[in-house]
Amino acid sequence: MGGSLLGTFGLGMLSRVPIGFALAAASLVTLYFLTTDNLAIGAQRIVAGVTPYPLLAVPLFILAGGLMNAGGISRRLLDLADAIVGRMTGGLAHTNILASLFFGGLSGSSVADVSSLGRILIPAMRERKYTAAYAAAVTASSAIIAPILPPSITLILFGVVTGTSIGQLFFAGVIPAMLYMAVLMVTVLVTVKRSGFEPEAVKTMDEKDIGRTPRDQIAPFWPALAKAIPALLLPVLILVGIRGGIFTPTEAAGMAVAYAVLVGAFVYxxxxxxxxxxxxxxxxxxxxxxxxxxxxxxLYSWVLTSGGVPQSVAAALLAVSASPIVILLLINVLLLVVGMFIEANAAIIILVPIIFPVAVELGIDPLHLGVVIVVNMGLGLVTPPVGLNLMLASEIAEIDLLAGARAMLPFLAGGLAFLLLLTFVPALTTWLPGVLY
Known part of the structure; x- marks a missing residue:
């Protein structure tokens, strides 16, 4: 069964069939050849895939992010980020990263982050003589903050698939998101002078002003903060409301939509x-x-499970080692490879039912596992050949994917180092939920 599923799905991907149709076709073909009696189950499982109540948070958070972008929130977050880090070496690159932190706490989607902020920041970075490839790499890599930080759509999916508390998953992502932002900023400081700018521009720049935003173009900090406070309050309200039991994550998503409308229409x-x-x-x-x-x-996950594939994979992993760290490293390798070819949300639903039972049996904390998986999937978003973030950022920057991939290498190296740290230090993900819950 596993061979039929993987073969049909691979054929669909090679034929450039959209991933949703490729997954459904592989599942239905496998069911048809196994038994025609259960073919009707395919339709039932497809419907069941989108009916869980917590999944309602996904479209609501996406809509909230769209409304906030339309309501002028993105620009105010950018002004605040520039006021904080604009005068650093590589200032606009740092602004890009910090803006992703702010906006990721509103949208929960890295693709939305690249699409909205990238269309503003990539042209702005080009105007300040950053190379197009470097601008695309910074934008694509910084958008990975969004799936780690609440209200992450990917964390919501992990919680739905595994039954893990979505509220605790949200808090588990806070410290890793901050740490990843720091890794990106260090990477910018190391690389910006060497590869961030067009060679002709570097020759005409004063050493102390390389990449810094001119003071007359930076909004004063306190006015910028005052204008951004209504936007920054939303992630705080979401986390406080969930922790205080005022509303569920799904209800928080509905509140976010209403808040976005109120702020965009009546405040801004x-x-x-x-x-x-x-x-x-x-x-x-x-x-x-x-x-x-x-x-x-x-449906694809259900067919895999029905065919005993998760049990076979679990037995194979446990045969290699019974060490949680070794298993986590193997899971990292598997997910990094899968993330290069399969969209993150699909990979979560397909692979987590296979991986989760093994991890639980070895005593790996579900919160730790969830954040590690999400980071892996985030790195897949900036890795060819699929790499949705990198593809979109390269398209906005008007460069080919290969040029964007070359500029991405230092940021990918930093991301892998961050992933290893996260893997070996579970407290980075479990400490905050443990304190609050």
Whole structure:
């Protein structure tokens, strides 16, 4: 069964069939050849893939991010980020990273981060003589913060698939997100002078001003902070509300939509009815793509489980070693390879039912495992040949994927070092939820 599933899915991907249809086709073909009696189960499992109540948080958080972008929140977050780090070496690159932290705490989607902030920051970095490839690499890699930081859509999916508390997963991602941001900023400091700027521009720059935003172009910190406070309050309200038992993560997503409308329309006064309709249209396209993949991946996962594939993989892993660290390292290798070819949300639904029982049997904390898996999937978003973040950032920067991939190498190296640290130090993910819960 495993061979039929993987072979049919691989054939679909090679034929450039959209991943949702490739997953569904592989599952249905396998069911057909095994038994026609259970073929109707395919439709039932596809529907079951998108009916769990907690999954309602996914489209709501995506819509909230779209409304915030349309309501002028992104620009104010950018102004605040520039006011904080703009005068550092590689200032606009640091602004890009810090803005991803702010915006990721609102949207929960790395693709939304690249799409919204990238269209502003990549042209701005080009104007300040950063190379197009470097601008794309910074934008794509910094967007990985969004799936780690609450309200991460990928963490929501992990919680739904495994039954792990989504609220605790949200808190488990806070410290790793901050640490990853620090890794990116160090990477910028190390690389920006060597490869971040066009050679002709470096010759004309004063050494002490390389990459720094001119003072007359930076908004004063306190006014920038005051304007951004309504936007920054949202992730705080989400986490406090969930921890305080005021609302569930799904209800928090609904609150985020209402909050985005109120702030955009009545505080910033930029969110008009036409902008709301445009944000809804753009959000529906992304929501449809994600839900199609989730529904098909649910069927694919069910067929895998019915065929005993998870049990076989678990036995194979346990035969290699019974050490949690060794198993986690093997899981990292598996996920990094899979993430190069399969979209993150689909990979979560397909692979987690296989990996999770092995991890639990070895005593690996579900919160630790969840964040490690999400980071792996995030790194897959910047790794060819699929690498959605890198593809989108390269398209915005108007460069080919290979040029973007070359510029991505230092950031990918930093990301891998961060992943190893996260793997070997579980307390980075479990300490904060342990204190709060």
């Amino acid at each position: 006064r930029e969110l008009t009815l036409p902008k709301i309709f445009t944000a809804m249209k753009d959000s529906v396209a992304l929501i449809g793509l994600i839900l199609l993949v989730m529904a098909a991946a649910q």
